[in-house]
Amino acid sequence: MRFIFKTDYEQDIKLFQHGGAWWSYGLLFAVLAVAPYLIGSYLQSQLVFVFIYAIVGVALMILVGFTGQGSIGHAAFLAIGAYTAAFLQARGYPFEVYFPVAGILTGVVGAIVGIPALRLHGIYLLIATISFAFIVEEVLARWESVTHGNEGMRVRAVEFFGQTVSRDSNSFYFLCLGILVLVIIGTLNLMRSPTGRAFIAIRDSETAAKSMGIDLAKYKVRSFAISAAITGLAGTLYAHKMSFISPEMFTLLLSIEFIMVIIIGGAFGLHGAILGAIFIVMVDPLITMLKDDLPGMVASLSRGFGVGEEGARAVQDRLYAIFSAPGLKGAIYGLIIIMFVLFEPMGLYGRWLKIKLYFQLFPLYKKATFRRQKTYVKSERNR
Amino acid sequence: MSYLRVDNLSLHFGGLKAVDAVSFEIPQGEIFTIIGPNGAGKTSIFNMISRLYEPTTGHLFFEDRDITEVPPHQIASMGIARTFQNIELFDNASVLSNLLVGRHCHSRTKLWQEILFMPNVRRAEKAHRAKVEEVIELLDLQAYREKIIAGLPYGVRKVVELARALCSEPKLILLDEPSSGLNVEETDDMSYWIRDIKSELGITVLMVEHDMSLVNRVSDRVLALNYGRVIAQGTPAEVQRHPDVVAAYLGA
Numbered sequence: 001m002r003f004i005f006k007t008d009y010e011q012d013i014k015l016f017q018h019g020g021a022w023w024s025y026g027l028l029f030a031v032l033a034v035a036p037y038l039i040g041s042y043l044q045s046q047l048v049f050v051f052i053y054a055i056v057g058v059a060l061m062i063l064v065g066f067t068g069q070g071s072i073g074h075a076a077f078l079a080i081g082a083y084t085a086a087f088l089q090a091r092g093y094p095f096e097v098y099f100p101v102a103g104i105l106t107g108v109v110g111a112i113v114g115i116p117a118l119r120l121h122g123i124y125l126l127i128a129t130i131s132f133a134f135i136v137e138e139v140l141a142r143w144e145s146v147t148h149g150n151e152g153m154r155v156r157a158v159e160f161f162g163q164t165v166s167r168d169s170n171s172f173y174f175l176c177l178g179i180l181v182l183v184i185i186g187t188l189n190l191m192r193s194p195t196g197r198a199f200i201a202i203r204d205s206e207t208a209a210k211s212m213g214i215d216l217a218k219y220k221v222r223s224f225a226i227s228a229a230i231t232g233l234a235g236t237l238y239a240h241k242m243s244f245i246s247p248e249m250f251t252l253l254l255s256i257e258f259i260m261v262i263i264i265g266g267a268f269g270l271h272g273a274i275l276g277a278i279f280i281v282m283v284d285p286l287i288t289m290l291k292d293d294l295p296g297m298v299a300s301l302s303r304g305f306g307v308g309e310e311g312a313r314a315v316q317d318r319l320y321a322i323f324s325a326p327g328l329k330g331a332i333y334g335l336i337i338i339m340f341v342l343f344e345p346m347g348l349y350g351r352w353l354k355i356k357l358y359f360q361l362f363p364l365y366k367k368a369t370f371r372r373q374k375t376y377v378k379s380e381r382n383r
Numbered sequence: 384m385s386y387l388r389v390d391n392l393s394l395h396f397g398g399l400k401a402v403d404a405v406s407f408e409i410p411q412g413e414i415f416t417i418i419g420p421n422g423a424g425k426t427s428i429f430n431m432i433s434r435l436y437e438p439t440t441g442h443l444f445f446e447d448r449d450i451t452e453v454p455p456h457q458i459a460s461m462g463i464a465r466t467f468q469n470i471e472l473f474d475n476a477s478v479l480s481n482l483l484v485g486r487h488c489h490s491r492t493k494l495w496q497e498i499l500f501m502p503n504v505r506r507a508e509k510a511h512r513a514k515v516e517e518v519i520e521l522l523d524l525q526a527y528r529e530k531i532i533a534g535l536p537y538g539v540r541k542v543v544e545l546a547r548a549l550c551s552e553p554k555l556i557l558l559d560e561p562s563s564g565l566n567v568e569e570t571d572d573m574s575y576w577i578r579d580i581k582s583e584l585g586i587t588v589l590m591v592e593h594d595m596s597l598v599n600r601v602s603d604r605v606l607a608l609n610y611g612r613v614i615a616q617g618t619p620a621e622v623q624r625h626p627d628v629v630a631a632y633l634g635a
Contacts, residue, residue, distance in 0.1 A: 009508070009509045009512040009513065010509070012479070012508075012512060013505065013508050013509070186498045186499075189497060189498055189499065189500040189504075190497055190498050192500070192508070193492065193497035193500070193504055193508070194483075194486075194487055194490035194492060194497070194507075195494060195497050196497075197476075197480055197483055197484050197487070198484070198487060200473055200475070200476050200480065200484075201473050201476075201484045201487075203473075203475075204472070204473035204474050204475055204476065205471045205472065205473055205474075207435065207467070207471050208467065208471035208472065208473065209473075209484070210435065210455045210456055211433045211435065211455060211458065211459065211464075211465050212459055212464075212484050212485055212487055212488070212547070212551065213456050213457070213458070213459030213460050213487050213488030213551065214456055214484070214487055215454075215456040216456070222494065268475070
């Protein structure tokens with residue numbers, strides 16, 4: 001077990017609390033730096049998606065994990081960022097102009113969406129954000145002079161300070177990685193400052209936050225704006241990666257994927273957003289595998305058990321029909337969320353912490369350490 | 384000169400008069416206690432002073448300023464801090480960050496400076512920690528500095544809540560039943576601390592309390608409420624002898 005002996009307030013504030021962290025994060029960076037040269041283009045592209053999802057995950061973590069305000073509307077913020085990028089690029093602006101503009105514009109929209117959050121709590125806020133997502137989807141489909149409606153918009157390669165960065169190149173990979181790292185550092189800075197603590201305070205007790213001098217309205221709107229702005233930045237990267245955007249890409253299912261990123265990762269720390277992003281990006285290829293390979297595998301297995309050619313074929317067809325049924329993805333997502341909420345409420349990062357603690361305390365680990373306490377005396381009436 | 388003046392304060396929930404035309408004055412540097420049976424309106428008065436409830440009628444004056452219309456989040460920066468009867472801490476944060484939230488009304492850094500963690504933010508963070516450390520020292524919380532609230536025993540949480548209120552460097556502190564749920568020893572500690580707060584930090588204390596031995600030990604003056612009305616006011620001994628107070632508690 002590691003005990004950090006603090007002799008200076010500087011140590012409280014540091015991003016890396018101990019020397020070991022420099023080594024582990026340094027190693028991670030080294031791996032990420034050489035990875036695109038070693039792995040194939042498919043895996044590289046999957047990693048880019050992990051980065052983009054992780055940026056959105058960080059954004060949602062600020063809003064949901066730290067401030068405690070739910071949102072199932074983040075696909076809409078992603079769409080606003082993506083469309084701003086596409087629109088401005090089509091008018092000849094370079095990446096270094098429309099990237100920040102997309103962030104700022106989405107942040108302003110986020111602040112506006114945050115205003116109803118001052119009066120809404122829990123599930124009602126979720127409903128409000130879902131409606132917002134539907135409104136944005138509808139506007140994108142109808143406002144044809146700007147968005148080209150359901151035809152969608154092409155997005156050309158990034159023009160970054162005169163350099164062309166194509167969406168499959170290693171440069172684009174490093175662009176996304178760099179932005180992810182900057183977003184994470186900015187978020188960590190925020191969380192060790194008064195604003196970040198105000199977010200946590202609002203999450204845990206609005207009444208106490210208010211009487212400690214925290215202006216709920218200001219900080220909730222701030223949280224929404226920051227979260228939306230970061231999602232907007234991710235949106236521009238998403239648009240470039242896809243190279244084509246249309247309203248039906250930014251559906252409720254995408255918002256749910258984003259929420260899953262933090263539920264699965266563990267909604268209490270930034271590590272969770274990254275782990276969740278990796279998991280979610282992996283689910284898609286997994287479903288494809290289920291669809292393409294599993295029926296054949298089961299069929300040959302049943303042949304091995306002597307079911308006979310006809311039976312095996314029937315099994316294969318039946319399984320194929322099940323796995324290519326429409327809505328399968330949503331059903332699997334639902335199942336995964338339920339499983340995680342029931343059996344791993346602290347997510348993948350929570351599991352990692354549990355494993356770490358197990359080895360640190362080796363013979364003395366007890367399961368109850370992470371058991372959630374019931375609190376009986378929270379007053380709901382004063383908020 | 385009165386420091387906090389409550390003038391003809393009432394709070395009605397429909398036909399129920401939770402607080403009914405209550406007036407009192409607290410001079411600077413006094414420990415003033417409100418007692419009364421359950422439902423007498425003590426916490427309601429607190430909630431009105433910290434502006435969580437809107438008074439139906441009446442006015443509140445703090446340092447000769449009318450604070451009846453001040454929004455709740457500005458109360459802290461005016462120098463009024465409070466604790467809650469049922470402990471309202473930030474459960475999933477460490478003791479240190481709870482106490483640092485207490486410093487919130489003194490933070491002046493801008494959002495963009497915080498995102499970039501500019502040198503002024505770093506300086507402010509260190510200054511806040513130095514202040515917090517003084518309170519940690521005063522209340523003997525060193526051992527719990529880095530602990531998460533959710534894992535702390537009730538008695539410690541109660542002290543942390545007092546510490547958080549002190550971190551905002553208040554001029555007036557409202558303590559809502561500081562000894563509820565504490566054992567005899569912890570109540571003893573609490574009574575010493577309350578006196579220290581008054582004598583060393585020069586903070587005026589307004590508290591609601593049921594434990595009469597604590598009330599007798601610390602308070603300068605006592606106000607007794609029943610059904611939202613003031614029934615007696617004076618020194619602890621006077622109030623306890625008052626026939627209406629005896630009647631309210633014993634039902635005679």
